[in-house]
Amino acid sequence: MPPTPLDVLVPTIPYHPTWPYARTRAFTVPYLAWDDKTVREAVIVLPSGWGPDHHPRPLPLVISPHGRNNFGWVNAAHYWRELPADGPFALVCPDGLSRAHDKATNPFDQPAPDPSLFTYGYRRWIDDLARMPKIVMATLPWLRIDLEKIYALGSSMGGQETLLLAARYPKSLSGGTGRLAGAAAFDSTCDLATQCAYLSTRPAAHGADPPGVAARMIEEVNARPGNVQGFRKSATFFNGRLHRQMTIGELLNKVPRKKALWDERSPLSYVDKLTDLPFPLRLYWSSADTTVGNQGTDQSGKLYKAIKAARPSARVKQIKGTWAHSAEFVPGSELSDALIAFGLIADV
Numbered sequence: 001m002p003p004t005p006l007d008v009l010v011p012t013i014p015y016h017p018t019w020p021y022a023r024t025r026a027f028t029v030p031y032l033a034w035d036d037k038t039v040r041e042a043v044i045v046l047p048s049g050w051g052p053d054h055h056p057r058p059l060p061l062v063i064s065p066h067g068r069n070n071f072g073w074v075n076a077a078h079y080w081r082e083l084p085a086d087g088p089f090a091l092v093c094p095d096g097l098s099r100a101h102d103k104a105t106n107p108f109d110q111p112a113p114d115p116s117l118f119t120y121g122y123r124r125w126i127d128d129l130a131r132m133p134k135i136v137m138a139t140l141p142w143l144r145i146d147l148e149k150i151y152a153l154g155s156s157m158g159g160q161e162t163l164l165l166a167a168r169y170p171k172s173l174s175g176g177t178g179r180l181a182g183a184a185a186f187d188s189t190c191d192l193a194t195q196c197a198y199l200s201t202r203p204a205a206h207g208a209d210p211p212g213v214a215a216r217m218i219e220e221v222n223a224r225p226g227n228v229q230g231f232r233k234s235a236t237f238f239n240g241r242l243h244r245q246m247t248i249g250e251l252l253n254k255v256p257r258k259k260a261l262w263d264e265r266s267p268l269s270y271v272d273k274l275t276d277l278p279f280p281l282r283l284y285w286s287s288a289d290t291t292v293g294n295q296g297t298d299q300s301g302k303l304y305k306a307i308k309a310a311r312p313s314a315r316v317k318q319i320k321g322t323w324a325h326s327a328e329f330v331p332g333s334e335l336s337d338a339l340i341a342f343g344l345i346a347d348v
Helices: 072-080 123-130 132-139 157-168 192-201 212-222 250-254 257-262 267-274 298-312 334-341
Strands: 024-032 039-045 060-065 090-094 145-155 180-184 234-237 244-247 281-286 316-321
Touching: 024 072, 024 132, 039 072, 039 132, 060 132, 060 267, 072 090, 072 244, 090 132, 123 132, 123 157, 123 212, 132 145, 145 157, 157 180, 157 267, 180 334, 192 212, 212 234, 212 250, 234 250, 244 250, 267 298, 281 298, 298 316, 316 334
Parallel strands: 060 090, 060 145, 145 180, 180 281, 281 316
Antiparallel strands: 024 039, 039 090, 234 244
């Protein structure tokens, strides 16, 4: 008996009645991740009138990777809400699968409770993002997608992964299933090692634990950056595997030094690719963000300057603001601005 096709595992299940919006409807669809064995879920949101018996024309598709410590469902329900009905367009918000953590070879490693939460631009997960049009069409076979109108938009870690998807798949997505027509990244990490160092210097407060996040990042990359001078090595976090407090310096000394693994997850390492995109790129960033720090000098602002310095005619635009982290990634704010710029929703 032949194996189950890679992208079709079980029938799709509508999220009704828990989806909280009337003008859109959501489906959860399962798919096999990059390791060919782990089942993950993606949430596909459509205008409420679209279904097996009513799909009058092909829809543009938006791929939206979620932010750190979130799932595709939260990304769709909290941020995107009813925007697909304003297009109309289809939206896919997948979970994801991070690096395979090996207990035998990484005895100090503490994988996240769920492998979707801290993917941080892992290259195999970016490959899965490039498969999303194929997965959407395989799991909702009645839905027609306009393969010339596929877009990527994400915030925070999702913005980082949007940029990596654009850089690595500028002309054709996986298996020839369409191509990107635009990308927008919001409050994105563009230099992962610099962001990790920044987090190690931030105090834990109000339930947030920036050094703990930095530790998760180091563990996910499983390498020590080439330059660790900006890290606060005395910062502590709780290692759940060892059941004790540990310092960032201890963790950095336990992992191999490999700058290339950090570079491969950092959009600033792909400036040569991002200068030559055949579609528009929009970078939204805030000078007031304290989650992704120093965006103007170290992250999105630095990426914009690097792209323009390399190619002044590059199709990139930056939009600067003073919003809190990812606060602009909602309907009626900069998320809508990007959708209007791409022609996905009307300017009203």
